[in-house]
Amino acid sequence: MIEDELVPTPSARTRSREELADYLLDIGATLASYGCPSYRLEDVIRAVADAEGYRAEPFALPTGLFLRVTTRERAEGPLPEVHRMTRVSDWGVDLERLTLVDAIFNEVSERKVTIEQARARIRAVVDRPPAWSAPLVWAATTAAAAAAAVFFRGGVVDVLVASIVGAVVGGSRVLFGRRPAQRLLSEFLGGLFAAVCAWLATRIWPTAAPEVIVLAGAISLFPGMTFTTGLAEVAQKNLVSGGARLMESAVTLLLILFGVALVAGFQKMAGVGMPAPAGARVGLGLPYQAIALVVSSVSFAIIFQVPRRYLWAALASGATGYAVTALAVRSLPEHVAAFCAALAVCVLSNLLARTMNRPAQLFQLPGMMLLVPGSFGFVSLGALLAKDVGPGIEKGLMMGLVGAALVIGVLVANVVAPARKLL
DSSP, X not given: OOOSSOOOOGGGGXXXXXXXXXXXXXXXXXXXXXXXXXXXXXXHHHHHHHHTTEEEEEEEETTEEEEEEEESSOOSSSOOEEEEEEEOOOOOOOHHHHHHHHHHHHHHHTTSSOHHHHHHHHHHHHHSOOSSOHHHHHHXXXXXXXXXXXXXXXXXXXXXXXXXXXXXHHHHHXXXXXXXXXXXXXXXXXXXXXXXXXXXXXXXXXXXXXXXXXXXXXXXXXXXXXXXXXXXXXXXXXXXXXXXXXXXXXXXXXXXXXXXXXXXXXXXXXXXXXXXXXXXXXXXXXXXXXXXXXXXXXXXXXXXTOOXXXXXXXXXXXXXXXXXXXXXXXXXXXHHHHHHHHHHHHHHHHHHHHHHTSOHHHHHHHHHTTTOOHHHHHHHXXXXXXXXXXXXXXXXXXXXXXXXXXXXXXXXXXXXSOOSSOO
């Protein structure tokens, strides 16, 4: 098991620096591909190298990894060094593969397998099919959009139309994911289709809420987790990696927004714009909220490839975040409620990680997805685009506050109930 402090065994020095560097590069690139934040990835690499009797200096980015391995003792003359670099061209979140890689380097640290065997097993993990098939991920994306419409206080019509938008967005991501040039258009086309569906819904059902349809239908495209991870990396002084993720989230929001704005521009030219919001929405009752909570938790677990045997943990994590938010928001500001929810979710995740010897991210991510502030950023940019500067700045500030609250909640949880494992 990889602990916060690892002590090398006498057999550690029998491994060459070149062999260790290749192994560390395989671990780092694989973890980066499956959603591990840069600061955690660097901590893992340093801990593994220290356990082998060497010193590693990693520099992780969302798109690559630079690595230097040297001896820990000072020697006469220049220290011998080994340098490695790899490019990470495709990344996402795959919690099953992340868990399998974690188990592999735990076994290496315990001397149960050799580095050569570990590298072969890592390659097998990369080549294995995902835990949840593409059709199931598509169905989960559809269900997540419908559940999000319930959380955004939409009515039955909004839930139905949002699920249609979610189905098309999920299907387009599968189709466009096969070619990089088309994949770059998925956010723009998702926003475009969501806006068209919202406008058509208002033509057929005047009571439809277009803002709910757009936000919920395109929920899987919003970079809320990327934004929150970027803030966490900046807080951990990983400035380059955190800045890159923050820029990625900003560009993603702009692409979605431009798709919506393009439809709005054509509507203005034709004089058939969307009706103004009808006032405060009541939304569906508590039983529908409970159903939406279960559906969204399972859906995010499938989207993030949580192993089937840990679906219960996704439900527990989602329920914790939802319950704490619902109670706290009654008397506290939104960003304080977000802090309390993130703290509760991460304390639960760390306790489960300590008990079950698995990465905390496995239990944390499904619950955190219900808290990330991607919709605030979208609404903020939309208000600024409409030259409504005051509300735009207010929503943008709220997105920053909620994101910072989530990050601080994670950091406090790591102090109050630290996980034994680095992942």
